[in-house]
Amino acid sequence: MSRIAPLTKPYPEAFAAAMTALMRGAEPLVLFTTLARHERAWSKFSAGSLLDRNSPLSLRQREIVIDRTTAKCGCEYEWGVHVAGFAARAGLDDAQIAATVRSDARDMVWSADEQALVGTVDALLDRKKLTDAEWARLRDHFDEAQSLEIIQLVAFYHGVALICGALDLPLETNAARFPPATEEGQLP
Incomplete structure (x- = not known):
């Protein structure tokens, strides 16, 4: 409870x-x-929600950012809700879903722009900032409005993860669960 x-x-x-x-x-x-x-x-x-239809990001891009953010924060609650609710519509396959939890930006399941998304999430959560090189990589794939949306998604869902953890919310019964750890898996 x-x-x-x-x-x-x-x-x-x-x-x-x-x-x-x-x-x-x-x-x-x-x-x-x-x-x-x-x-x-x-x-x-x-x-503060960013789930409206006016997003400058595609559903797939948005969900990669949300899933990676919540997984990296160890928030199985919100990760599971989003995977159950949006992963199929976003075109995320099982390997990509698992990679949001158990891999990093270099994983070959991601395209170059998706690697930039995952790398941006990781940098922001690990160091709370982007280096000039990380910013340039993000901007190689995303315009200014999209880049701001990505940063806001990371910030918002980091906050969601803190709320869920602080309140010790029980997992939703119909939500996905984190994939089992593998030998090389490091998250959450």
Whole structure:
């Protein structure tokens, strides 16, 4: 059980309406119902979302950044939600899904632009900055708006991972689980 009890039905009207639109008939995530216990926490969290249709990134690019960020942060909760909800639509195969958890940017499952995504996530989470060379590599593949979106995704989902870990959220029953470790696997 989460350290803060999630909302239970009947949900407040505004939250129920938001969940109807967002979840498309599925039950709200524990993360959402837990944050919604406090209107300010929920409104600030939901206002920071980058999952709208106006993203300068493709669904695949966005999900690689989110999956890598949450995996590198050890957040099986959010990684599993995104893999279950978006990996197939994003065209991520089993090897690529596993690589978000168990590999690095040099893995040959990634194209050159995807290697730049994974490398950017790793640099930001490891050192909290990009070197000039890392920035140049990112910009070789992504324009300014896309680059900012990538950085914001890493920051937002790093925060999501901290929230999930601090609240000790139980894993969603229909979410994916981290792949088993291999001899060379180093994450999470």
